[in-house]
Amino acid sequence: MIRFGNKDFARYPFLKEALAYVTRNDFRLEDLDNPDYRHLIRKAEKKIQNFVFDGKIEYFIDYEKTHDTIVQEEVIVFLISLLIIRSISIEPVTKKYALNESMRFEKYLIADLNNVNQNDKTVRDILYKIFNELFGTEILLERNIYNFFKIRIDDYLDHTIAYQEREWNLINRTLDKGFVYLDGTEIVRLFRNELNLLIIDRIKKMNPERIPSTIASISNSFKLQWEKLYPSIRITNMHSITPPCIDHIYELIKKGENLPHPARVLLATFLIYTNKSFDEMLNLFKRLPDYNEQITRYQLEHLAGKRGLSKRYFVPSCEKVKLNNLCFETKICQGITNPSQLVNRKKYETL
Amino acid sequence: MNGQTIPPIDTSDNNSKNHDLTSKSDENMKENGNGSTRLWLENMFKKYYFKSNSNIETDSFFSEREFGFKLFDGKIRRHLTFRDHKELFANIMRYVPSDIYCSSARYQNPTANMEDKGWKGSDLIFDIDGKDLNLACAKVHNLTHCKQCNGFTNGILSKCSICESSLVEMIDLPCKKCISALKVEVNKLVTILLDDFGIKKDTLYIYFSGNNGFHIKVVDDVFFNSSSQKRRAYIQYLQGKDFIIDNLGFKINKINNEVTILPNKTLFNSGWRARILHELGLKTRNHKLDERSFNKIIHFNNTHETTLYHYISEKISNFAVRIDPSVTMDVHRIFRLSGTINSKSGLIKTVCNNIQTFDPFVDACVVGDSITKVNSKVSLKLSLNNRRFEIKVGINRVPEFVAVYLVLKHLGDYIDA
Structure with missing residues (x-):
């Protein structure tokens, strides 16, 4: 069992040590209709509104209360949130919530890894244990040099990001004696996917005997809000063929998946090429779990050549699409070198 | 690569064990067995293996490895296993392969089809090949052989300078400069593996490939389990590709x-x-x-x-280290077994205990030295076994190790005394 300064569990309610704070008091999800929990349900509701609908990772932990109360409340809010999301049961909602919730934990981890006093061995060791026990990876501290953590090369390469993004390729990491050196932020970033999957897993494991009516009512209201905001995607042009690579991206968006950077560039340049308006494009991108209107707008304007050096980016070539593992070639792709070439090819030509 | 890539050529033979070799290879040998040169070569190889059986490297996971034989009739047999060194030796003496290979991988069932073998892991292997270094000296001393007119021309050409046929093959005749350049690459690789990858010196083995390259093998549990994808990442690192x-x-x-x-x-x-x-x-x-x-x-x-x-x-x-990426990434590849003859040169694949002092033209040249007659098609100077030889077009009386080198390089024919 980890010996932890107990208020610290409030930041990591997914740890079994944190959960123990509520289970020892016979907390049951089925009892959430009890008015005593109303303020915590409201806090969870607000969090979901922020994370899923407003795209804000805003959350506040009140450290003014007693240690036990802080932890108990935070664990319960965490569990209520999972239960609401489970009850909503819309995949993109689950994914969006999981991404933002994991990013919240990321922030705590980064702050703890970077700010903990060099000599505060206990807390550092606790953080390594979080990685070790939850994700089965040993993170070591380079004790002689400030601010560096190290992870075995083999463990590093277990993370898909090592292959997806150039700056995360092994060649662009510092290697020494079998270890990859990373700072606190990078260590946490490396585990983003795992943290995200952990939250999704916890949501899926939420199977209480019955959903309390208070929770069911909130879930229904969120469900309606989502369906009103995001009617099903209709981006077909009757006169042209949608390239299979673009279709695949639409499918990912429908499922609420987060898109890798090259997929976003491919989709944006394609939409720009097909003369979609900024509003139409934003409407599509806002379905992404990590959507941020300001950043998306800026990036779309940049790609459309309306910012910076006024260079308009063209749709990446099929070769580049293949290199980025985004190609889902079918027979309609025969003879093309760029997905944009399909835009003007009328459907009957290939039927 | 110095011929280490051997695709399975006969899928019907996939489940064959070593004793299944008999009928097919014997048949093929009879069909193609037409020259005294081949019989003489087989004899030379047999003589070497009889004398130097103990040079053949085997490890304690012998029965988990897949072996491959290339026979003098050109047929390749993969998916072979042997219980122990003794059984391997008996089969070498029986079939006298021109090349002997062993997998870097270990399998639950090495004789099964690739999909059913049950991959346990694979030693990490790097191949540094003279051809990939594009050395200036190689362009001068290598030869181009035309399969159409059988003529030889100095240098590396895409067309025969005599008959203009494009049916040409390159004959590499590595010189000391080539070997030095290869050693530079080996040292670069070893430095990065030790310093950056933390590989321990005693788990790293350097081999002369037996022709014009070196193989570096890492026997380490962590790397043994690495997938092809991880091996690709190692390669990218070693090649310095996409460095920001x-x-x-x-x-x-x-x-x-x-x-x-x-x-x-x-x-x-x-x-x-x-x-x-x-x-x-x-x-x-x-x-x-x-x-x-x-x-x-x-x-x-x-x-x-x-x-x-x-x-x-x-x-x-x-x-950046000039390695052949496909070799490292292929976790099912079979490699020339250390201590066996490379049929491209007659030199032995040899472990290099000291890469600095290792001289392949001496340390890997161990075939016999009885005087043999060879009808050479070219004039060239050779340095083998600490001796210099000036070969002239026509009949030359040379030690067996020189004769084997010339014949296997397709530069001469054996003359039956």
Whole structure:
């Protein structure tokens, strides 16, 4: 069992040590209709509104209360949130919530890894244990040099990001004696996917005997809000063929998946090429779990050549699409070198 | 690669064990067994294996490895297993293969089809091949052989200079310079494997391939389990591919060549960063580039004809190891077994205990030395076994190891005394 300064569990309610704070008091999800929990349900509701609908990772932990109360409340809010999301049961909602919730934990981890006093061995060791026990990876501290953590090369390469993004390729990491050196932020970033999957897993494991009516009512209201905001995607042009690579991206968006950077560039340049308006494009991108209107707008304007050096980016070539593992070639792709070439090819030509 | 790639040629033979070799190979041998040269070569190989059986390297996982034989009739047999060294030796003496291979991988069932073998893991292997170095000397001393007119021309040509046929093959005749250049690559690779990958010296084995290259094998549990994808990442690292210059701690604007130190970025000073900064004569303090270093970069940028960006790219290219990526990534490949003869040269695949002093033309040349007659098609000078030979077109009386070299390089024919 980890010996932890107990208020610290409030930041990591997914740890079994944190959960123990509520289970020892016979907390049951089925009892959430009890008015005593109303303020915590409201806090969870607000969090979901922020994370899923407003795209804000805003959350506040009140450290003014007693240690036990802080932890108990935070664990319960965490569990209520999972239960609401489970009850909503819309995949993109689950994914969006999981991404933002994991990013919240990321922030705590980064702050703890970077700010903990060099000599505060206990807390550092606790953080390594979080990685070790939850994700089965040993993170070591380079004790002689400030601010560096190290992870075995083999463990590093277990993370898909090592292959997806150039700056995360092994060649662009510092290697020494079998270890990859990373700072606190990078260590946490490396585990983003795992943290995200952990939250999704916890949501899926939420199977209480019955959903309390208070929770069911909130879930229904969120469900309606989502369906009103995001009617099903209709981006077909009757006169042209949608390239299979673009279709695949639409499918990912429908499922609420987060898109890798090259997929976003491919989709944006394609939409720009097909003369979609900024509003139409934003409407599509806002379905992404990590959507941020300001950043998306800026990036779309940049790609459309309306910012910076006024260079308009063209749709990446099929070769580049293949290199980025985004190609889902079918027979309609025969003879093309760029997905944009399909835009003007009328459907009957290939039927 | 020096012929290490051997695709399975007969799928119907996939489940065959070593004793299944008999009928087919014997049949083929009878069909193609038409020259005294082949019989003489087989005899030479048999003589070597009889005398040097103990040179053949085997490990304690013998029964989990897949073996492959290439026979003198050109047929290849894969998916073979042997219980022990004794059984392997008995089969070598029986079938006298021209080449003997063993998998870097270990399997639950090595004789099964590739999909059913049950991959347990694979030693990490790197191949450094003379052909990949594009050496200037190779363009002079290698020969081009025309399969159409049977003529030989000095240099590496895409067409025969005599009959203009494009049916040509390159005959590589590595010289001492080639071997030195290969050793430089081996040393670069070993340095990165030890310093960056933390591989222990006693788990790393260097072999002369038996022709014009070196193999480096790492026997380490961590790397043994690495997937092809992870091995690709190792290759990218060793080749210095896609290195981002920002990793050095500064940015170079490719358009105006302006250099900016990256503020607040502390990078651990090791690996590629340390190598390149050292080449640039830049020192770090507490892993950061200081004001003095920054001024040095600016000075370099202003005083050199080449741009800093190109200078760094050149340095990366110098440090990059020239390895064959497909070899390292292929976790099912079979490799020439150490201690066996390479039929491209007659030299032995040999473990190099000291790469600096290793001389393949002496240490890997162990076939007999009885005098043999060879009808040479070319004139050339050879240095083998610490002796120099001047070969003339026509009949030459040379020791067996020279005769084997000339015949296997297709430069001469054996003359039956």
